Amino acid sequence: LRLERQLMVDGLRRVAARxxxxxxxxxxxxxxxxxxxxxxxxxxxxxxxxxxxxxRQWEAQPRGIALLVPxxxxxxxxxxxxxxxxxxxxxxxxxxxxxxxxxxxxPRGIETVPLGLPVAGYALAPDREQWEVATIRYQRRVLMVxxxxxxxxxxxxxxxxxxxxxxxxxxxxxxxRQNFISAVTHExxxxxxxxxxxxxxxxxxxxxxxxxxxxxxxxxxDAERLxxxxxxxxxxxxxxxxxxxxxxxxxxxxxxxxEELLSAQVRAxxxxxxxxxxITPGVMVPHDGExxxxxxxxxxxxxxxxxxxxxxxxxxxxxxEHGQAIVEVRDNGIGIAPEELPxxxxxxxxxxxxxxxxxxxxGIGLFVAREIAKAHGGKLVASSAGPGQGASFRxxxxxxxxxxxxxxxxxDNGEVSHGS
Numbered sequence: 001l002r003l004e005r006q007l008m009v010d011g012l013r014r015v016a017a018r019x020x021x022x023x024x025x026x027x028x029x030x031x032x033x034x035x036x037x038x039x040x041x042x043x044x045x046x047x048x049x050x051x052x053x054x055x056r057q058w059e060a061q062p063r064g065i066a067l068l069v070p071x072x073x074x075x076x077x078x079x080x081x082x083x084x085x086x087x088x089x090x091x092x093x094x095x096x097x098x099x100x101x102x103x104x105x106x107p108r109g110i111e112t113v114p115l116g117l118p119v120a121g122y123a124l125a126p127d128r129e130q131w132e133v134a135t136i137r138y139q140r141r142v143l144m145v146x147x148x149x150x151x152x153x154x155x156x157x158x159x160x161x162x163x164x165x166x167x168x169x170x171x172x173x174x175x176x177r178q179n180f181i182s183a184v185t186h187e188x189x190x191x192x193x194x195x196x197x198x199x200x201x202x203x204x205x206x207x208x209x210x211x212x213x214x215x216x217x218x219x220x221x222d223a224e225r226l227x228x229x230x231x232x233x234x235x236x237x238x239x240x241x242x243x244x245x246x247x248x249x250x251x252x253x254x255x256x257x258x259e260e261l262l263s264a265q266v267r268a269x270x271x272x273x274x275x276x277x278x279i280t281p282g283v284m285v286p287h288d289g290e291x292x293x294x295x296x297x298x299x300x301x302x303x304x305x306x307x308x309x310x311x312x313x314x315x316x317x318x319x320x321e322h323g324q325a326i327v328e329v330r331d332n333g334i335g336i337a338p339e340e341l342p343x344x345x346x347x348x349x350x351x352x353x354x355x356x357x358x359x360x361x362x363g364i365g366l367f368v369a370r371e372i373a374k375a376h377g378g379k380l381v382a383s384s385a386g387p388g389q390g391a392s393f394r395x396x397x398x399x400x401x402x403x404x405x406x407x408x409x410x411x412d413n414g415e416v417s418h419g420s
Contacts, residue, residue: 004134004137004138005111005134008111008126008127008130008134009111009113009126011094011097011126012094012097012112012113012124012125012126013113014093014094015090015093015094015097015113015124016113016114016115016116016124018089018093019086019089019090019093019115020115020116022089023058026042026067026081027056027058027067030056030067030069030079034070034071034072035071036048036071036077037069037077037079039079039080042081042082042085043067043079043080043081044080044081044082044085045078045079045080046077046078046079046080047077047078047080048071048075048076048077048078049075049076049078050074050075050076051068051074051075051076052074053068053070053076054070055070056068056069056070060102060121060122061080062103063082063083064080064081064082064083064084064085064086065081065083065086065122066078066079066080066081067079067081083099083101086099086122087099090124094124094126094127095127096126096127096128096129096130097124097125097126097127098124098125098127099115099122099123099124099125100112100122100123100124100125101121101122102121102122106123106125107125107128110125110126110128111126112124112125190222190225191222191223191225191226192222192226194218194219194221194222195219195222195223195226198215198216198218198219198222199215199219201215202215202216246288246291246372246375246376247288247289247290248286248287248288248376249286249287249288250284250285250286250399250401251284251285251286251287251289252282252283252284253283253284253285253287253292253318253325253327253397253400254279254280254281254282254283254318256287256289256292256293256296257277257279257296257316257318257327258277258279259293260293260296260297260300261275261277261279261300261316263297264297264300264301264304267300267301267304268300268304268314271304271305271307271312272312273303273304273307273312273313273314274311274312274313274314275313275314275315275316276313276314276315276316277315277316277317278315278316278317278318278319279316279317279318280318280319280320280402282402282403283318283319283320283325283400283401283402284400284401284402284403285325285397285399285400285401286376286397286399287376287397288372288375288376291372291375291376292372292376292395292397294368294369294372295369295372295373295380295395296327296329296395298365298366298368298369299327299329299369299393299395300314300316300329301365302329302365302366302393303329303330303331303333303391303393304331306331306333306334306391307331307332307333308331308332308333308390311332312331312332312333313331313332314329314330314331314332315328315329315330315331316328316329316330317330320400320401320402323398323399323400324378324396324397324398324400325396325397325400326394326395326396327394327395327397328392328393328394328395329392329393330390330391330392330393331390331391331392332390333390333391334387334388335384335385335386335387335388335389335390335391336382336384336386336387336391337384337386337387338384338386341382341383341384344366344382345366345367345370345380345382346367366380366382369395373395373396373397376397376398377397377398378395378396378397378398379396380393380394380395380396381393381394381396382394
């Protein structure tokens with residue numbers, strides 16, 4: 001801005017020098033030797049006045065300037081040069097520049113250049129519009145530079161924040177992978193050690209009769225536990241990667257839930273868990289039997305593991321609501337903290353509660369269950385009133401229909417209807 005303004009001021013100084021040159025040439029064009037000059041243009045008037053003057057000189061006047069020329073008889077010829085003439089010269093030299101008379105106020109915010117001798121008191125001012133345009137251009141450039149700087153630093157901050165978030169997520173995921181490996185290793189070592197101990201005891205002959213049979217049953221139970229772990233890992237690779245294709249057909253969900261409850265009864269009794277079921281009969285839902293069985297097995301297994309240690313209870317309920325089949329598995333166990341609820345369906349995630357971490361598990365069951373539910377067009381949701389208040393999981397599947405004992409549809413998408 002200073003450079004642009006300085007260029008304008010330098011231009012005015014050149015204009016002032018050229019105006020002075022014109023005045024000098026005009027003065028030199030007049031006759032000498034005391035002869036009265038003629039008032040030819042650009043002079044507009046000639047007045048003879050008595051005055052003692054030895055040399056020619058310029059003099060500022062209210063409406064312009066005058067050249068005073070000494071003539072014979074002690075007189076002075078006063079040649080008037082209108083202000084309009086000087087202004088025209090300024091305009092010719094620098095379009096937009098203008099002449100400021102001595103008695104006129106100086107423009108605010110605009111630098112002026114004195115016209116100098118022989119027209120002292122007059123000043124030259126630059127074009128107002130150009131002066132303001134230079135200021136506006138400068139302000140825009142400053143704003144652009146500041147905006148670019150702000151945008152750059154905001155962008156850098158966003159990139160740094162994104163990288164930091166990615167690194168944190170990667171660190172969390174890596175920690176979850178380590179937890180998964182640790183959990184799987186522990187889950188593998190425990191049944192393998194149990195199988196080995198039981199077989200070594202039987203082979204050594206230290207167990208005979210009923211005792212030998214019990215050791216073999218223990219080995220079989222550990223083998224089943226090992227098989228369950230392998231199946232869970234296989235489920236993760238099949239359903240999470242999308243390799244497994246669901247075979248969705250309209251089938252009786254009520255029957256499937258009852259079968260899973262019957263299958264889980266042994267595990268419930270082993271942990272002393274009391275299971276209460278409220279299963280609406282004849283709920284027909286399009287689903288993949290194997291996939292939904294995996295969901296139910298995982299939900300029941302979690303409910304049994306995390307139920308209360310004093311009076312463990314699990315409630316299982318199936319009903320139809322607005323054309324959707326809802327299976328709820330609820331326990332009275334350790335519950336889930338509000339900040340943990342959005343995370344429990346993450347792969348390899350184990351709860352931050354110390355009890356949850358001590359409980360055997362791999363952190364893949366709920367992830368697989370949710371993926372299977374999503375593949376059915378349904379959803380799996382969790383809720384809890386907080387630590388120590390138990391937890392509830394709901395599997396919601398669309399397209400549910402309920403039939404009565406004679407095969408007639410009672411509900412179809414939430415509306416009563418009948419079929420043959």
